[in-house]
Amino acid sequence: MRGAPEFIRWADYGEPSLLPGGEAPKKCQVRVSLKYMKRILFLTFLSFTALLDAAENPYDFRASVAYGQLSATDRQRLEQVRRDQVLLWGALDMYADEHNGKPPATLGEIIPKYLTELPSDPFATQQTATAPETDGYTKSKAGFGYRYRRGAPGNRAWVIASVGLPDFPYLAGRGNVGLYICKGMWIPDNPAVGPAFKAQPKD
Secondary structure: OOOEEEEEEEEEEOOHHOOHHEEEEEEEEEEEHHHHHHHHHHHHHHHHHHHHHHHOOOHHHHOHHHHHHOOOHHHHHHHHHHHHHHHHHHHHHHHOOOOOOOOOHHHHHOOOOOOOOEOOOOOOHHHHHOOOOOOOOOHHHOEOOOOOOOOOOOOOOEHHHHEOOOOOOOOOOOOOOEEEEOOOOOOEEEEOOOOEEEOOOOO
């Protein structure tokens, strides 16, 4: 580019036999405008800074604006959901440990050995209990418990979801809404029902 300083780097081009015509120089010039190089470095720095900040300051839904706007009753229910999900997560991990890493097909399989009974979803109603399930989720406690979805065969992965507060930023400030937690690699599919599974190697 005329009128602009340039950064010049020499790099290996590759084997000539793999190039069109079968011949090419062993080296080639890569010219990058310093203006764009600085922009790339700046964006890389911002991304790295964001990752460090996220590691040092993990997201807490209780510090969100949305949490402050909840009623006292919904806050109490939300805290119960959090406790129940941690409890279920631990029971699912114990089950998987004793079944070669394979999670149960339904939450009902973790009782009575790992839990004496399943917790009830404080946001569940008669309407949500009788609504049909989609996207591979299974109900517990006749629809009044938490919804559960196991990952693909060979993966130690699952989702535990509540029917409450479908628009609440539970896992992150933006991009993830709904009261669900997941183990393994999942891709958001429908925020109202939780994520869809993408296969991943075993832990």
